[in-house]
Amino acid sequence: MGQTSDREVRAAQNELVFRAVNEQILKMTDRFREQLAEIDIVCECANSTCVGTIRINADAFAKVERTPATFLILPGHEDTSVERVIDRRDGYLVVWKPSISDDGQPPSPL
Secondary structure (H helix, E strand, O other), rough: OOOHHHHHHHHHHHHHHHHHHHHHHHHHHHOOOOOOOOOEEEEEOOOOOOOOOOEEHHHHHHHHOOOOEEEEEEOOOOOOOOOOEEEOOOEEEEEEHHHHHHOOOOOOOO
């Protein structure tokens, strides 16, 4: 694995903050799962000023393989210079960042 730039590190830190927010949203809605088929999560893109939201089925969100290097983002928010789209879904993308991947291999798409 090559050198990770400061920009890549900052981007990953931003995305991890957004991921933590989404994990808390999922935990808070867990007990209402039967009543809440869909939830709104925040876009986990690298742009720290992004305020986009993704409407996703709660069960589908729970099934996405969440590795330290995968993030859910809105279409058009991907940065192909530092990440690779590994899955395209209705209303969102799953991206993988090789620079922060533990094993250098993307997870399998859903």
